[in-house]
Amino acid sequence: MTNRILIFIVAYNAERTIAEVVRRIPKELFHQYETEILLIDDASADGTFEAGYRLRSLLPERKVTVLKNPVNLGYGGNQKLGYEYAIREGFDYIVLLHGDGQYAPEQMPVLLKTLVDGDAAAVFGSRMLEGRSAIKGGMPVYKYVGNRILTALQNCLSGMRLSEWHSGYRLYSVEALSKIPFARNSNDFNFDTEIILQLNLAGHRIEEVPVPTFYGDEICHVNGLKYACQVIRDTFIASLSKFGVFHDPKFDTVDQTAVYRSKFGFSSSHQYALDAVRPGERLLILGCGPAETVRPLTEQAGEVSLVDVRLEAEHHELAANVWQLDLNELQEQDLGDQQFDCVLILDVIEHLRDPEEFLSRIRGYSQLRRARVILTTPNVVFLPVRLMFFLGQFNYGKRGILDRTHTRLFTFGSFRRLLTQQGFSVTRLEPVPAPFPLAFGENWFSRILLSFNHLAMFLFPRLFAFQIYGEANPLPTVEQLLTDAEFHSEGLRDLVA
Template identity: 45%
Template sequence: MPHSIHPKLRVLILVLAYNAEKTITSVLNRIPRDMAEKYDLGILVIDDCSRDGTWQIAKKHLEDFWCPGEALRNPVNQGYGGNQKAGYRYASERNYDVVAMVHGDGQYAPECLPELLEPFTRVGEQVDAVFGSRMLNKANALKGGMPYYKFVGNIVLTALQNILLGSRLSEFHTGYRVYRVSTLDSLPLDLNTNDFHFDTEIIMQLLFSGGKIVELPIPTFYGDEVCHVNGLRYAWDVMVSTVKARLIRMGIFYDPKFYFPHTEVASTISKFSFPSTSRIVADAVRPGSVVLDLGCTDGELAEYLRREKNCTVFGTGEEREKYDLDHSLPDAPWDTLDYVLLVDVLEQRDSPEEFLQRLRARLAGNSKVTVIAGTANVGFFITRFMLLLGQFNYSRRGILALTHKRLFTIGSLERLLRYAGFRIQGKHVAAAPYPLALGLNRLSRVLLTVNVGLAKLLPGLFAYQVLLEVLHTPSVEHVLHKAER
């Protein structure tokens, strides 16, 4: 029986070039020829609108090259990241399996390509990216001529990024990389910067999407090539992007280029282990009550009320999927209810005013029911500070959640309820849910304690969320009808 023949891995060697007329021929000649025996090889040189003869030299040199090659020239400079985007799109459109990035200035040794490609040939192992790291052997980096300030900066930046992202890479800033093309196709690369910190953003996308990164040692070589990177600006951009990505993963901000919901891990921290909104609501409900939960909370609150306070709870789970609060109210024992919970409800309505009018009319026959209405406070000091800086960033949850159609301060929520015919009986303020973002540790507990104290003093500024206990007042029609009866 004949052995099955595995097709060769299709590999594109992407040479990024800018003002590299002195080195581009040498870089191409240093690509190992024996690679063509193992791989279906192609070469693409992209000249990013150089001011010298880089494109002409590369194009002529590839005409009689030992493997298929093409030289392109961007009509307008795209930047380091933009040039990569064009190369990766080229690899995708031509059905390459793997794309290996090489710099046209010769800083990264083309001779290392076979070693960097080897992990992609391992049977049964899915590798998404291989990075050639100069910092796996730090002594060699200095011997290879890496300037000391770049050496120290690389170590410091990488350490900070590893802390923020929970990763363990030896280097975030290598430009010698090999990617699986299908993995690149799954990432929103078009949203990434065109600047030099594109490399940092693609690492974070790989980490957040669950991609597997392999690091291999490479030699370091610094010659007389011209560095086009502003070091201080690059370090600033890298850290801003990293902090932003970390905050996005914590749910504080939203940016689609770092949003990968299929890899998110649900928090294992109970909302009842700290003074959260759910805990405040649960403490306000009397034991043995009949409760209608119209909120957008998960089932944890209802389960807690049933288990710990022996309450009868309606409006949860599959029941909630059957009604549309913007147009109707669910079937429930309205006349016997003790509580109606409106946590994260009003800000998600097309018209909170109309919703409250319908609710008030439905509660007309029950004078003892208490409504607990809760909403995020857009006047929270962090939101105010961000607005002062010109930022108003929506996120997947929190005060500026993407699902929020209306935003409230504490004062505007109180006015909304009063105008809708409800009388405020009690007020509770909640701190930001730091444990859900930072974990239940000493830091989050200190932040909670400080935030709770400040929220009691200045709720409009420091309350993350407000909960109002209100009673409905009878409408004029209801009073008249009762008088007539």
């Protein structure tokens, strides 16, 4: 089946250039694909709409649709209409082209082939892949330097590796666009950054292809300082949203309630737990999560048993015992006659219906009587969250400290009280830094942030801990102590007799 391609031209006061831009679109695209041109004039003050409409008769062999917004929607707002049109009309791919001629239509076949034949969700024409060719093409030096600086900062904040975040020459898979909330994005020029962040958060790949640069006498409508502040702010917020410090619905690109990533290999709750598990221990993991979070623990421990309401086939390969159960309903008989040396309850307690009742209940389980219990939970008074509270922001999100599924929130003090009041002897409470590598990638930037976080936690642990790591031992229940006394007395009676 022939792929359907929409060439979407955004135009504002482009009366002088629009006809030439359309004529330069290679004819081969109309033979190779089922291609349509969509021109949307964003309420121009000149004759952009009329010039575009005349192309319908001047180029009858090409299907050209021309629309004009009754009011100016902005660069981002205009894009929203084009993408919605592509989704509604069932196109496979969409090409974003500017009506001012800044990007060469002649490069379109190469870009389109890369997208159609590859596995990327988007292909960008980058002016920065080939050294200083952008300057040779007429890009002002201050724009070139600004582009480089902003791109470097955004790569650090997002963990991505793009050569240019600010190219307007873009091709997207319409299927990928249909799965991200681009309608929530800004109507301004930072729309382009927000859609990159959405694709990245959704796990889509972006590929870049070098394109030539052409700067003519077109009028630039971008306020450079405002734009720079907007894109850095957006990138920072998207990065924070990865671990729930800040929530913005536009970055809800996947069902993050079903996504739980492992945090091994750097200072984190998972790594602390892994370091605490002793070789050969009989390990019980309550609320084990996906297999990737279990695998390193099974390599460290001896016999491993798992309990979770969601299990995969790989769980059965990794563990000796696997029980698919809701922890809220877990009963002593569900664990059989196993005896455990260590129990892990990582990032779970805050999700339970009644944490107090759960801890009180499992404390009395005979299988856990001599076990060390390792627990982790978010620290609700982590400094960024405190600041958000101070500013009147209490934003629940899909993950992180203010995860929508959290039923309880803890501080160091309330977490210790939870354990002691339910009959546990707390042997260790430690601060855990924020998982910067998950937000920004495994790079020098995240390593520096982790180092600063460790220093800050050393000085003010309750203020700068993202999570709380705890170890505790279940104290014997009164019933267990009575049973012990009866058993012990039975032996003494024999001696006395």
